[in-house]
Structure formats: structure tokens, C-alpha cells
Amino acid sequence: MPPKKFSFKRYRKFILPLIILLAVTEATAIVCGATFGKLSDGIFNGLAFLGNMYPPDWSAFPEMLEPALQSIIIAFLGTVFGTIISVVFALLAANNLANPWVRNITRVFIAIERSIPEIIILILLVAAFGLGAMPGVVALSIGCIGMLGKLLADIIEEIDPLMIEAIESVGGNKIQVIIFGVLPQIMPNLISYALFRFEINIRLSVLLGAVGAGGVGYELEYSFGMLQYHRAFTAVIIIIAMVFGTERLSYFLRKKVKTEGALT
Amino acid sequence: MTAIDFTLPSKKFKDKTTVFAVGTVVVALCCIYTNFNPLAFFMEFHNVRDLLGEMLPPNYRTLTDDPSTGYAILQTLCMAFLGSLYGGIIAVIIAFLAASNTMPLKSVRMIARFTLSFLRVIPIVVVILIFVIAVGPSTFAGMLALVIVTIGNFGKLFTEIIENVESPPAEAIYSVGASRMQVIRYSIIPQILPTLIANMLFAFDVNIRSAIALGIFGGGGIGFKLQLAKSVLHYKDVAAIVSLIIIMVILTEKISDYLRRKILGEGKLK
Amino acid sequence: MIEVKNLTKSLPNGRKLLDGISFKVKKGEFVGILGPSGAGKTLTLRCLNGLLKPDSGSVIIKSENSQPLDICKIDKRELRRVRQKIGVIFQGYHLVKRLSALENVMIGRLGQISTWRSMFYGFTDAEAEEALKALDQVKMSQMAGMQTGSLSGGEMQRVSIARAIFQSPTLLLADEPISNLDPSNAKTIMKMIKPLSELMPVVGVFHQPEMTAKYCTRVIAIKEGKLIYDGDPKLSNKRLEEIYGEELELIEQQEHMIPVTAK
Numbered sequence: 001m002p003p004k005k006f007s008f009k010r011y012r013k014f015i016l017p018l019i020i021l022l023a024v025t026e027a028t029a030i031v032c033g034a035t036f037g038k039l040s041d042g043i044f045n046g047l048a049f050l051g052n053m054y055p056p057d058w059s060a061f062p063e064m065l066e067p068a069l070q071s072i073i074i075a076f077l078g079t080v081f082g083t084i085i086s087v088v089f090a091l092l093a094a095n096n097l098a099n100p101w102v103r104n105i106t107r108v109f110i111a112i113e114r115s116i117p118e119i120i121i122l123i124l125l126v127a128a129f130g131l132g133a134m135p136g137v138v139a140l141s142i143g144c145i146g147m148l149g150k151l152l153a154d155i156i157e158e159i160d161p162l163m164i165e166a167i168e169s170v171g172g173n174k175i176q177v178i179i180f181g182v183l184p185q186i187m188p189n190l191i192s193y194a195l196f197r198f199e200i201n202i203r204l205s206v207l208l209g210a211v212g213a214g215g216v217g218y219e220l221e222y223s224f225g226m227l228q229y230h231r232a233f234t235a236v237i238i239i240i241a242m243v244f245g246t247e248r249l250s251y252f253l254r255k256k257v258k259t260e261g262a263l264t
Numbered sequence: 265m266t267a268i269d270f271t272l273p274s275k276k277f278k279d280k281t282t283v284f285a286v287g288t289v290v291v292a293l294c295c296i297y298t299n300f301n302p303l304a305f306f307m308e309f310h311n312v313r314d315l316l317g318e319m320l321p322p323n324y325r326t327l328t329d330d331p332s333t334g335y336a337i338l339q340t341l342c343m344a345f346l347g348s349l350y351g352g353i354i355a356v357i358i359a360f361l362a363a364s365n366t367m368p369l370k371s372v373r374m375i376a377r378f379t380l381s382f383l384r385v386i387p388i389v390v391v392i393l394i395f396v397i398a399v400g401p402s403t404f405a406g407m408l409a410l411v412i413v414t415i416g417n418f419g420k421l422f423t424e425i426i427e428n429v430e431s432p433p434a435e436a437i438y439s440v441g442a443s444r445m446q447v448i449r450y451s452i453i454p455q456i457l458p459t460l461i462a463n464m465l466f467a468f469d470v471n472i473r474s475a476i477a478l479g480i481f482g483g484g485g486i487g488f489k490l491q492l493a494k495s496v497l498h499y500k501d502v503a504a505i506v507s508l509i510i511i512m513v514i515l516t517e518k519i520s521d522y523l524r525r526k527i528l529g530e531g532k533l534k
Numbered sequence: 535m536i537e538v539k540n541l542t543k544s545l546p547n548g549r550k551l552l553d554g555i556s557f558k559v560k561k562g563e564f565v566g567i568l569g570p571s572g573a574g575k576t577l578t579l580r581c582l583n584g585l586l587k588p589d590s591g592s593v594i595i596k597s598e599n600s601q602p603l604d605i606c607k608i609d610k611r612e613l614r615r616v617r618q619k620i621g622v623i624f625q626g627y628h629l630v631k632r633l634s635a636l637e638n639v640m641i642g643r644l645g646q647i648s649t650w651r652s653m654f655y656g657f658t659d660a661e662a663e664e665a666l667k668a669l670d671q672v673k674m675s676q677m678a679g680m681q682t683g684s685l686s687g688g689e690m691q692r693v694s695i696a697r698a699i700f701q702s703p704t705l706l707l708a709d710e711p712i713s714n715l716d717p718s719n720a721k722t723i724m725k726m727i728k729p730l731s732e733l734m735p736v737v738g739v740f741h742q743p744e745m746t747a748k749y750c751t752r753v754i755a756i757k758e759g760k761l762i763y764d765g766d767p768k769l770s771n772k773r774l775e776e777i778y779g780e781e782l783e784l785i786e787q788q789e790h791m792i793p794v795t796a797k
Binding site (some may be wrong): 458 | 583585608612613615616617618619620621622624626627628629630631632637641642643644646649653694697701712773
Binding site (some may be wrong): 024025027028029030033034037038040041042045046048049050053070073074076077080081108111112115116117118119120123124125127128129132133134137139197203207211216217220221224234236239240243244246 | 282294295299302304306312314315338343345346349385390397398403404406474477480481490491493494502509513514516517
């Protein structure tokens with residue numbers, strides 16, 4: 001049954017957004033130099049290059065294990081310190097604990113931190129302290145504030161005010177309120193967010209390493225820079241194993257926290 | 265559950281102290297291993313002060329004097345936009361191949377799922393280094409890297425979104441003799457479209473940040489400018505660029521937030 | 535007309551869900567299937583549409599201008615063709631909530647138009663008008679443009695009836711179409727389904743003997759997978775007890791809630 005009368009009216013709703021989308025895409029493609037021919041070329045070049053990188057240089061494997069450990073530790077320390085700082089910021093940013101002035105200022109600070117990519121913090125810290133693990137750990141810790149601080153503050157604000165009042169009514173001071181009323185409440189969330197952040201930090205520590213914080217990221221950058229592609233491939237494999245491993249681990253632990261409330 | 269089921273305070277205290285002590289020792293060992301002294305950050309805080317002294321006040325003249333800075337911002341935005349768009353579209357296509365309610369062949373589903381979980385674990389820095397060598401350092405390389413990373417980050421989520429759609433409408437459409445394609449078109453796509461678009465906007469947010477980092481590794485854009493200004497030690501320029509980046513990130517976030525609310529709000533269900 | 539012969543379906547452990555069910559439905563009939571929950575009513579109905587394959591037995595569909603077909607023994611492609619002519623009304627409405635009422639009605643014809651045409655929402659205006667007429671028939675035309683997700687249960691069920699009308703099937707199946715609705719809406723829906731039986735055989739699964747007594751022309755009762763009654767829709771109390779057993783009390787409670795005036 002062929003269409004008898006076919007009007008284009010029904011597409012009116014879609015045509016304008018579609019044209020705008022296409023125009024913007026075209027314009028951005030010109031800026032990026034991403035025409036369609038180049039696009040497919042680029043992807044195939046990338047794949048072909050991957051072929052060139054094979055096989056990995058296993059002789060470099062042992063000497064990369066230590067940098068890998070370093071990366072993991074940097075991510076771990078960044079997460080630990082970052083979580084501690086974030087809890088402080090979250091307490092200051094919760095409207096049921098802090099006074100409005102402190103709260104708003106902390107919230108603004110958190111929002112600004114959230115919009116600064118970690119890499120910029122790191123570059124500035126490297127400029128201040130020189131290369132090494134310290135700028136990496138500090139950058140990751142500060143990076144936690146934006147995400148964990150906001151999430152935790154939101155959770156603290158959802159705590160039943162009656163519970164805080166109950167502790168205050170028996171004469172508890174602010175610190176007791178925090179220790180007995182707030183921390184146990186947010187602990188499960190805190191742990192699962194921290195684990196999630198640890199996953200992100202593992203990736204970031206590789207990225208930061210490539211800029212100068214050391215670790216396996218530096219090995220990767222160095223191998224690419226020295227055009228030792230087989231060696232770089234080894235680093236890639238180690239990085240992927242690292243990311244995959246921490247992801248599984250954090251998934252497992254988070255599930256445990258969720259189901260059993262363990263670790264609290 | 266027994267009637268008396270609680271831990272004695274003394275035991276609880278002991279448990280907590282043990283966990284705390286072990287944790288502290290582990291952290292301390294890690295600190296020693298990496299030569300990281302948390303106090304050093306505060307003891308040597310004068311370094312930060314010195315740097316800030318170098319940076320302030322920001323030299324905004326560099327933005328007006330050098331029009332390429334504005335262009336670099338544009339490049340970063342374009343990179344993030346195209347990366348999210350192409351990456352999102354490819355992610356949707358792979359997600360359709362990976363979802364059990366759209367793809368009947370198990371083998372295809374397995375391949376698609378494997379591809380997605382593989383792309384998921386590759387960090388962005390690996391991807392950009394590969395593309396910089398494959399196509400040369402440029403915005404184009406950055407964009408390609410963002411495409412790959414977007415597929416990895418959002419492919420699995422999209423698969424889950426597709427698999428979680430209501431299945432009864434699909435059954436009704438099958439019952440009038442429709443084909444699988446028609447079920448996808450009339451039941452699955454209308455249900456997932458708003459969520460997909462909202463997630464693509466979110467991908468754009470994430471990609472803006474990534475795009476800045478990519479610039480430092482040869483992906484072009486404002487990140488490259490920043491790296492350049494830093495390597496010639498023009499810290500006042502660095503400060504200007506950083507403030508510009510913050511404004512850009514906050515602005516794009518607000519815009520995409522607004523659009524997202526509009527899209528999700530439009531199709532709000534009871 | 536539709537003829538069901540010796541329908542049997544069992545679980546892997548040997549328990550029989552359907553045990554030799556046979557009946558015939560002709561045009562002009564509105565058959566209600568009754569039975570306690572878990573008796574196999576819905577299973578039977580699903581076999582009629584090929585949504586479920588029975589272990590043995592046959593479902594033969596004959597229409598005026600085509601060969602009789604046994605839908606238990608045809609391949610997927612043919613099954614799709616047969617389904618184009620079988621309308622189904624579901625208990626949970628089964629509408630795409632994000633599409634408008636009119637679009638949901640259009641879905642009824644998807645099987646009949648080519649896949650490519652349907653990809654671009656390529657319904658003709660004539661078809662849209664017809665769909666609007668179908669909506670008008672269920673008194674929903676003024677809500678044609680609304681998202682179905684924002685409609686009430688009764689309205690959604692009316693849209694799904696319109697979908698079945700627009701499909702112009704040769705057989706209409708209804709799977710507990712009124713179970714999720716309040717009494718007045720249920721009556722409205724029954725009144726809308728009833729006239730359709732003039733055009734095509736209608737088979738419905740119901741849980742309300744009062745409703746079937748009032749609107750159906752014939753009642754079939756299934757218990758533990760067996761057909762135990764086939765005949766007049768007005769059932770005596772003894773018969774009801776025989777059909778429902780212990781569940782009768784529940785049904786009667788339900789009747790208290792549904793004020794049915796006709797006795």
C-alpha cells in the first residue's frame with residue numbers, strides 16, 4: 001500500500017533541530033579539521049599504528065612493576081587524604097551543621113574546584129614544588145573535594161534533623177553530634193564514593209604521571225617520546241590490567257558495603 | 265536473629281581502633297615508600313605563595329593581544345562537541361548490538377559487550393598518545409581520542425538503558441505482526457531517546473574537562489596554550505588562561521544542565 | 535473463525551498447564567474465558583496469538599478470503615502475517631508511554647506496512663484519519679495528541695482498544711482487559727468491546743463472572759488446565775463454586791466492590 005497523501009508536516013518538529021545540529025557539526029568539524037575522509041583515515045591510522053606496536057616488549061615488564069605500584073599508591077594516598085579533606089569540607093558545606101555564611105562560601109569553593117580539571121592543579125603544583133609524588137598526591141586529594149565534598153554535603157543535609165536535635169538535647173556538643181550523629185549515617189555512602197573515586201584516581205594517576213608525577217604514566221609517556229613503541233605497549237598492558245583490577249576490586253567492595261553494611 | 269544481638273561497646277571500640285591503627289600504618293608506609301610527606305606541603309607552603317605571587321595579577325592582555333587564545337577555546341569546545349556527538353552515536357549503535365532485547369544473536373552481543381568493556385578500561389592518556397603519533401598532534405587527534413573514550417564511558421550505560429526499557433509495549437507491537445526493527449523504532453527508541461540525549465549532554469561536560477587535559481599531550485586547544493604558557497614560565501598568562509578555563513567549564517555545565525532539565529522535564533511521566 | 539483443538543502444554547517436570555483444551559469461536563460471538571488464577575486462561579489466550587507455542591494441539595484460524603492456517607505449525611514469517619489480523623488487548627495496556635495516543639493507535643498497523651516506511655513514521659494522512667476515527671469510536675479523539683503516559687488507566691485501555699480497531703483484525707483477543715480498572719471504567723470498556731464481536735470473533739479472559747454474564751454470548755471455564763464448562767454465560771451459583779472452588783469467596787468480595795445492576 002503506497003502512501004496516498006504524504007505530508008512533511010509531521011517532520012516539522014525535527015527539521016529545525018536537525019538542521020542546527022548538522023550546521024554546528026559541520027562548523028565544529030571545520031575547526032577540528034575532521035572531515036569525513038580524514039575521520040576514517042584517522043581511525044584506520046590509529047588501528048594500523050596499534051598493529052605496529054605489537055608485540056609488547058616483555059623485557060621491560062619487570063622494571064615497570066615498581067612504577068605501577070607507585071601509581072597505585074599515589075592514587076591510594078590521594079583518595080585517603082582527599083576523602084578526609086572532603087569530609088571536612090562536606091561538614092562545612094551542610095546547612096544543618098554550619099552557619100549559612102560558612103556554608104555558602106564552602107559551596108562556592110567546592111563548585112569552583114569541581115570545574116578545574118585535576119591536570120591544571122597538577123601543572124600548577126609541579127610548577128610550585130617540582131616533579132615528584134607529592135604534587136600528584138596533593139592534586140588528587142584536592143581533586144576529590146569537588147566531587148566527594150558535594151556528594152557528601154548533600155547526604156549530610158538529608159540527615160533527619162530530629163536525630164541531631166536528639167544528640168544536642170542530651171547535651172552533646174558539635175563534635176559529638178558529628179561523631180555520633182553524622183559520621184555513622186554517611187559512612188556507607190562515604191566508603192562507596194571513596195571507592196568510586198579511587199577508580200577515577202587510578203586513571204588520573206596515570207594521566208598525572210605522564211605530566212610529571214612519576215609512576216607508570218611517566219613510563220608510558222617516556223616510551224612514546226623515545227619512540228620505543230613495543231615498550232610503550234607493555235606499559236599500556238600494565239595500565240589496562242591496573243585499571244581493570246581496581247575496577248573489579250572496587251565493584252566487589254562496594255557491593256559488599258551495600259549488601260552487608262560491612263566496614264562501617 | 266537472636267534477642268541479644270549487639271556488639272559490646274568495648275569490643276566495638278577495640279575493633280574500630282584496630283581498623284584505624286592498621287589504616288594509619290598502611291597510609292604511613294605508603295607515604296614513606298613514595299617519599300611523600302603530608303606535612304611538607306604545609307611546611308613548604310611558601311612555594312605555593314611564591315607561585316601565586318608570580319601568577320597574580322592575571323595578565324588578561326594576552327587574551328586580547330593574541331587572538332589565537334580565543335580560537336583555542338573554540339577548538340576545545342569543538343573537540344568536546346564532536347567527540348561527544350560521534351562517540352555518543354557510535355556508543356548507541358554498539359549498545360544496540362550489545363543489548364539482549366535488540367540483538368537476537370548471542371555471538372554479536374558477546375563481541376559488542378567485549379568491545380565496550382575493553383574500551384572502558386583504556387585510560388584517556390593512552391588513547392591520546394596513540395592518536396598523536398598516528399595522525400600528528402592536532403585538535404583532530406584530540407577529537408578522535410574523545411570519541412574512543414566516550415564510547416568506553418557511555419557504551420555500557422547505554423546498553424543498560426536499552427535493556428531496562430519496559431518490555432510490555434514491545435510485546436503488544438510484536439502481537440500485531442511487527443518486525444524487530446519496528447519494535448525498536450516504535451517502542452525502544454521513544455522510551456530511551458530523552459535519556460540518551462541527556463547522557464550525551466553529560467558526556468559533553470565530561471569531555472570538556474578531558475579536552476583540556478588532552479591539549480597538554482598534543483591534542484590542541486586551550487590545554488595546549490596552557491602548556492605553552494607554562495613551559496615559557498609566563499605564569500601571569502597561565503593564571504589568565506586558567507580563569508578562562510574555569511569560566512568556560514562552569515558556563516558549559518550550566519548550559520547543558522539547563523538543556524538536560526528541559527529534555528528530561530518535557531517527557532516527564534506520572 | 536477460530537478453532538482450538540486439543541491444546542496441551544506442560545512444564546519440564548511433567549506438570550500439565552494445559553490439558554487438551556478444545557473449543558470453537560465463530561463470528562458474532564463474544565466468548566469469555568473464566569477460571570481460578572493459575573488455571574491456564576492466559577496461557578490459552580497466548581497460544582491463540584502464537585506468543586506461546588503449545589506442546590501439541592492446533593489453533594486453526596479461518597477467515598472468509600483465506601486458507602485455514604494452523605498457527606502452531608507455521609514459521610516466524612508467516613506467523614507475523616497471521617498476527618497482523620489478530621488484535622490483542624492486554625491487561626497492562628502495553629502502550630508506549632512516550633508516544634502520543636494517536637501514534638499508539640497507528641502502531642496497530644505496523645505489521646501491515648513495510649519496515650522501511652515505518653522507520654520514518656511514514657503513515658499516510660488517510661491512515662491518520664482512520665486512526666482518529668478509531669479513537670473517536672472509543673471517545674478518545676480529543677486526547678489524540680497527548681502522551682499516553684499521562685492518561686488514566688481507563689483512557690489507556692480505550693487507546694489500546696482503538697489500536698485493535700484500527701488494526702482491523704479478523705480475531706480479537708482480550709487478556710483480562712478490565713482487571714486493572716475501577717467498576718465504571720470496566721463497564722465502559724466492556725460496552726466498547728461488545729459491538730466488535732459483530733465484526734469478528736472476540737475471545738477474552740476475565741476474572742469477573744458478573745461481567746461475562748452481562749456482556750458475553752458464551753462462557754468457557756478452565757480449571758487446572760482442563761476445559762470444564764462451555765455454554766451459557768449466566769452461571770448458577772453451584773457452577774461458580776465448581777469453577778472457582780475456594781477462590782469463590784474472593785470473587786464474591788470483588789462483586790461487592792463492583793456494583794453490577796443487571797441480575
